[in-house]
Amino acid sequence: xxxxxxxxxxxxxxxxxxxxxxxGDQESxxxxxxxxxxxxxxxxxxxxxxxxxxxxxxxxxxxxxGISEFxxxxxxxxxxxxxxxxxxxxxxxxxxxxxSLYDFKNDALQKTIxxxxxxxxxxxxxxxxxxxNDFYIGYxxxxxxxxxxxxxxxxIDISNSEPEIVDIELDxxxxxxxxxxxxxxxxxxxxxxxxRNYLTVFDTVNEEFVxxxxxxxxxxxxxxxxxxxxxxxxxxxxxIVSSSSLAIVKTTRYEDGKEPRFGDSESSSSDEQxxxxxxxxxxxxxxxxxxxxxxxxxxxxxxxLYYYENFLSEQEQSVEFKIARTTMVSYDAKNNxxxxxxxxxxxxxxxxxxxxxxxxxxxxxxNIDLSGVPFQIYTN
Numbered sequence: 001x002x003x004x005x006x007x008x009x010x011x012x013x014x015x016x017x018x019x020x021x022x023x024g025d026q027e028s029x030x031x032x033x034x035x036x037x038x039x040x041x042x043x044x045x046x047x048x049x050x051x052x053x054x055x056x057x058x059x060x061x062x063x064x065x066g067i068s069e070f071x072x073x074x075x076x077x078x079x080x081x082x083x084x085x086x087x088x089x090x091x092x093x094x095x096x097x098x099x100s101l102y103d104f105k106n107d108a109l110q111k112t113i114x115x116x117x118x119x120x121x122x123x124x125x126x127x128x129x130x131x132x133n134d135f136y137i138g139y140x141x142x143x144x145x146x147x148x149x150x151x152x153x154x155x156i157d158i159s160n161s162e163p164e165i166v167d168i169e170l171d172x173x174x175x176x177x178x179x180x181x182x183x184x185x186x187x188x189x190x191x192x193x194x195x196r197n198y199l200t201v202f203d204t205v206n207e208e209f210v211x212x213x214x215x216x217x218x219x220x221x222x223x224x225x226x227x228x229x230x231x232x233x234x235x236x237x238x239x240i241v242s243s244s245s246l247a248i249v250k251t252t253r254y255e256d257g258k259e260p261r262f263g264d265s266e267s268s269s270s271d272e273q274x275x276x277x278x279x280x281x282x283x284x285x286x287x288x289x290x291x292x293x294x295x296x297x298x299x300x301x302x303x304x305l306y307y308y309e310n311f312l313s314e315q316e317q318s319v320e321f322k323i324a325r326t327t328m329v330s331y332d333a334k335n336n337x338x339x340x341x342x343x344x345x346x347x348x349x350x351x352x353x354x355x356x357x358x359x360x361x362x363x364x365x366x367n368i369d370l371s372g373v374p375f376q377i378y379t380n
Contacts, residue, residue, distance in 0.1 A: 185243070295338070
């Protein structure tokens with residue numbers, strides 16, 4: 001087992017270190033480009049999920065009044081994000097459901113009705129993934145016996161006018177799904193075995209389950225690495241499972257008190273280098289905020305924490321921006337900026353986006369107030 005030390009780089013120290021940087025314009029052109037970019041942002045307002053566009057460069061950001069193909073919906077119970085696409089499941093009053101597949105990059109929306117064949121109002125979707133014209137849904141329904149629950153894995157092929165549906169019964173509760181390398185990796189829990197976690201693997205080419213990997217206990221969440229491998233997050237470590245051999249190829253343990261906690265994050269996104277941008281729970285240690293922006297580099301196993309107190313004044317934090325907590329973190333690769341979504345204090349349906357330069361030259365750039373709380377963003 002390989003063990004790595006996790007270093008938390010404190011932004012206050014980095015600000016001091018870069019304050020005397022006097023390199024010329026050449027460094028600014030390379031590290032701080034100024035390129036036109038578009039942000040496609042999902043926000044939640046009054047229990048609804050809506051979409052807005054913003055135009056930006058490295059110095060300014062403003063709302064785009066254009067109309068999007070995205071249709072407002074109630075807040076989803078389950079979502080799945082893969083690159084520029086996000087799939088969203090919403091229950092319907094007739095006990096069916098709708099999966100909305102939205103392509104941020106091309107502003108394209110596709111909606112598919114699901115579970116209208118069952119008509120079971122007690123059905124609960126717990127996991128969702130997609131790839132191309134295929135959806136993969138893990139769900140549960142009450143059984144016939146007292147307190148009996150049945151678990152299923154449904155595949156839906158919508159490439160034809162009449163969707164092709166296949167249901168496969170599971171022996172454990174599905175919690176999350178990720179598509180990679182023509183496989184669907186399902187995080188599941190065995191409620192009859194002290195809540196032991198498993199990684200159940202479905203081969204989409206041969207349409208069969210090929211593995212049921214015992215993950216032990218206390219798995220928090222699955223992530224997909226830059227190379228398509230599966231990252232299994234625990235409170236005290238993370239494992240990397242090869243998406244081809246299905247073997248655990250790397251284990252990284254954290255020092256006590258220095259856990260990056262990306263498995264506890266409400267939302268996350270990755271850049272092309274595989275760095276993970278996420279809102280990190282703090283338990284109010286070292287900050288007055290319950291969640292702060294963070295970036296985890298899987299190559300160096302380093303977590304970088306961006307404390308608001310280190311790049312905003314007290315006036316900006318509490319009066320001008322009214323930051324209550326971080327709701328999403330992303331990266332504008334064109335302009336080398338970290339984009340942070342936050343919820344405002346005292347205004348439950350208001351939020352904002354602020355942008356900062358990343359290390360080694362961290363600095364606050366700008367902020368824009370929004371008529372909703374940032375949920376997911378795609379930068380193009």
